[in-house]
Amino acid sequence: MLVPIAVVHVGPIKNWFLRLLTIYFLDIQYGDAQNLAINPDFRWLHSLTYQGVIAAIALLTMTCFLVKAWGYHFNPNLKFIKSPSFQKKILLALLIMATIDLFYNIPNLTAAIEPGILEETERYLLIVIFLTGFNRFPKYRIPVAIYGSAILFGLSHLSNFGWHGESFTATIAQVIGVMGAPLSGQNCISIQENYGCR
Structure with a gap:
C-alpha cells in the first residue's frame, strides 16, 4: 500500500539526507509485523507473519519501486562460481536435508529469512544513498x-x-x-x- 506514496512523494527527493529521513519513516511502518496475527494452528502462515517475513517482502518490494524512481537500475551480478572442491552430490545432499528440516523447524527458517531480506534491504538502501549523496x-x-x-x-x-x-x-x-x-x-x-x- 505504501508503494504509490513512496514513488510519488519520496521518488522526487534528490537530497541524500532527506532520503535517509524518508527511509527511516518508511521503515518504521514495517516494525510491528506481529499485527498480522494468524492463528498458531496454521503453522506455516503464523510463522511467516509472526516472524515478519511478509513485512520484509513488502519492504523489499517498496524498495525496488523506490530505487527505480530514483533513476537507478538493478545489476545483481549473481554468478554461480564453483569452488575447486565443489561436488554436485554434496549440494544435492544439503538440499535434501534442508528440505526435510523445513518441516520440523519452520519458525527457525522464517526467523532467519526475515532479517535476511529486511536488514539486507535496509543496508542496500543506506549504501545507495551514501554512494550517490x-x-x-x-x-x-x-x-x-x-x-x-x-x-x-x-x-x-x-x-x-x-x-x-x-x-x-x-x-x-x-x-x-x-x-x-x-x-x-x-x-x-x-x-x-x-x-x-x-
Whole structure:
C-alpha cells in the first residue's frame, strides 16, 4: 500500500539526507509485523507473519519501486562460481536435508529469512544513498558509504531493547557487533568491485 506514496512523494527527493529521513519513516511502518496475527494452528502462515517475513517482502518490494524512481537500475551480478572442491552430490545432499528440516523447524527458517531480506534491504538502501549523496567526492565516497551505512545499520538495532526480554547490555553488544560486521574487508572489496572504485 505504501508503494504509490513512496514513488510519488519520496521518488522526487534528490537530497541524500532527506532520503535517509524518508527511509527511516518508511521503515518504521514495517516494525510491528506481529499485527498480522494468524492463528498458531496454521503453522506455516503464523510463522511467516509472526516472524515478519511478509513485512520484509513488502519492504523489499517498496524498495525496488523506490530505487527505480530514483533513476537507478538493478545489476545483481549473481554468478554461480564453483569452488575447486565443489561436488554436485554434496549440494544435492544439503538440499535434501534442508528440505526435510523445513518441516520440523519452520519458525527457525522464517526467523532467519526475515532479517535476511529486511536488514539486507535496509543496508542496500543506506549504501545507495551514501554512494550517490557523496558522488562529487570520489575520494571519500566509498569510506562514507561503508562506515556511514555500518553505523546507521548498527544503531537501528537499538530498537531490539526489550524485544522478547532482551536486556540493555545484550542490545548494546548486538549494536556493536552489527556495526563491526559490515566493516570487514570482504564488504569493502565487494563495494569497490561493484562500483569500479579504488
